[in-house]
Amino acid sequence: MTAQSEDFSAWYNELVVKAELVDRGPAKGTMVIRPYGYRIWELLQDELDRRIKDTGHHNAYFPLLIPESYLQREAEHVEGFAPELAVVTHAGGKELDEPLVVRPTSETVIGEMMAKWISSHRDLPLLLNQWSNVVRWELRPRTFLRTSEFLWQEGHTAHADETDAMRETMLALDLYTEVAREIAAIPVFGGEKTPGERFAGAMRTFTIEAMMRDGRALQSGTSHYMGENFARAFAIRYATTSGELAYAHTTSWGMTTRMLGAVIMTHGDDHGLVLPPRLAPYQVVIVPIGVGEQGAKARSAAYELGDRLRGAAVRVHVDDRTELSPGFKFNQWELQGVPVRLELGPRDLAAGIVTMARRLGEGKEQFRMDSVSQVLPSLLEDFQAFLLRRAAEFRDAHTAVVDGWAAFSAAVAVGWAAAFHCGTVDCEVEIKKDTAATPRCVPLDATEESGACVRCGRSDVYGKRVLFGRAY
């Protein structure tokens, strides 16, 4: 396999296939998510879905096919999405009177329904979420990061006023931050997008930005405050406590299968995937070693140990394939990023021990067989914490606070730059033309300070430094 340091992009493209995460779909830019990859997504889904429900949201399902005219009701929205739409023109053997677009996102069809369901302030807030597939035609597809079809959840909520809608917008961003950090072991910066990078139809867009191991940024979840834009387009109105009609304020927020790309590019190395235990389909793989009678004994000891670990809530797999050598298996599970490998050979069995190799450890360790189910859960927790710490250190080492253009250019060539900016789109475009870097976000928790725009020297407009970086 191509080394990560040699050609990051080739490494990624080879790895996603060799680790059996995906295969290429038949239509341009589509992917097949294979069982190993899909299980990672399911584990992430479970964690996110629980948090979405615990904060009072309800899942629902809205139609895939949306009349073209719906999108046209919000001018910026249709302008943003029109170039990416897949359009159904024929159905049931006939040409349709009105073409239907395959949803690229569901603000419009959900807006139409919210207008029906909301009439009084008592109907607010309305807190909906949908798990679904969406289609956005991609000219330059890239596995997980930009695919013509992807899976996601899309939260859509309606509120009485800006205060409540903004509280919701930030709550969603907090959920994403927590899931990224605690589950995917990816430290992210939360912040607001500059006007040039806003979602089509939003008043304000917030994002969590993660740094990949090539120094590039990956937008990993976004949360949008729509103001009254969609409420006006779809007539989402409610009677206030004093009986007047008012427009609702809406939000939307999404996290996608792109997160799998984030996990791969945050933790992976030359040997393959490195999976955070909380997202690993198998946290532990046991490889029994030996042939003939000794092999049979090792396998039965492996099954027994597997059961004990399952009893300790560890996701474990016994690789009992007899046609493959232990070495082949070791390489495969390393490539597939399994956090811990346990080996059980005749000598281990005789001594009542287990040999362990950690995915990022040096050499092997040995444990008494009867202590393994006590030791492993905390060892996996430590590994999870280590990955987060390592990623945070990498990010911080590749993020520079800069004030001059030369320092800025140098910083975004290898990572991120925190710099003052004048806030104009023209200046953002200039920066991008010269360095390929874009403003990733105005970080929420940055120090309040002011200075001259790193590019044009005009005074800064955000009152804090903006994070710039090249992005996927």
Add this chain to the structure above:
Amino acid sequence: MTAQSEDFSAWYNELVVKAELVDRGPAKGTMVIRPYGYRIWELLQDELDRRIKDTGHHNAYFPLLIPESYLQREAEHVEGFAPELAVVTHAGGKELDEPLVVRPTSETVIGEMMAKWISSHRDLPLLLNQWSNVVRWELRPRTFLRTSEFLWQEGHTAHADETDAMRETMLALDLYTEVAREIAAIPVFGGEKTPGERFAGAMRTFTIEAMMRDGRALQSGTSHYMGENFARAFAIRYATTSGELAYAHTTSWGMTTRMLGAVIMTHGDDHGLVLPPRLAPYQVVIVPIGVGEQGAKARSAAYELGDRLRGAAVRVHVDDRTELSPGFKFNQWELQGVPVRLELGPRDLAAGIVTMARRLGEGKEQFRMDSVSQVLPSLLEDFQAFLLRRAAEFRDAHTAVVDGWAAFSAAVAVGWAAAFHCGTVDCEVEIKKDTAATPRCVPLDATEESGACVRCGRSDVYGKRVLFGRAY
């Protein structure tokens, strides 16, 4: 609301909307599944998904958009699905070179991938499952039962030979039977479809058939043995142990959001939904009663009781809306099929008791407040068992073993008929023309016996009686 006995169809159409299960989607025949309806689907999904995983299947995800040419590779398959396809002809602002169909089912795209992934007998069986949306354009849509888009799981598996593939086909049918009975409280007959009713491209199709309260049948899950049909169309071949190349034998099986229609029409009554506890979003709703200070006391007692019930793993909701009368709430929760309603008024509180109304009970009962969390779980189990028993009794009372045409016609006018049949499609067509009844299945566990075809008098071909009924 229209009474069920008066006009079953009107009752159903009104109920699905009034109970807030669905709303009409913008495109023809599509539906919005509202939170209350979607939660029922999620609970069913959880139960089915667990069983699918426990039997060794892995979830994966395959693309929504399938090149038209894929469907054409299996002649019967394309013939069966062509009239129902939705077709994407434009994407990314351009006309596509080859139109893409929105998947009506995924045998073709999964077949293409199986061919890539399978090379040796060691790769078999390959046991895949997908949770997804599919589109089949409907001329006569009906909520949950026939919608242009629906949600389902589709299992797709490949095996070395017929024996193993047939074992899988029957395993899937067993899972469906168990989920229908144990979770949805719907007793079903499992059996094989006659040749005229087979899935497009299958060698054998098996089904579970449920009886609705109007005596009509609802096909509630199907499992297909494909033989080598798709393996030949997509070149799914493997090297046998002796090194020869052989075609795999494949299966597919699906259960859909149609199951929500089955639940409504199996258990519902004139007052609305009746939900089996295992599928009820809220198994218990607590309605605190009283105004002012007394109301506040009742609400806080209701929250406390709610917490205790949650601790006993009961799904509970406290209806603390102050703007609505208790009577309004009682009606709403009855309409929405909540198994148990608890009332907490000032007199209950003073006496340390709770007043309970069961969804199908007569009058009200009282319990000591401190016994409720012991009493309720088993009471809910009893209710679950009662619904299954009641549905089985209804079905048996509306199923007649018949030998003559007059008895057959009378039986299928109100329910099902078990009768001998000659097995010819012509004769099936005649029967349908006269009575609207179709062969639902040749039941797996029917007694082996022979006789003259109930319609044409020729000798029977199945060696057992066939179930006939009018179907949705």
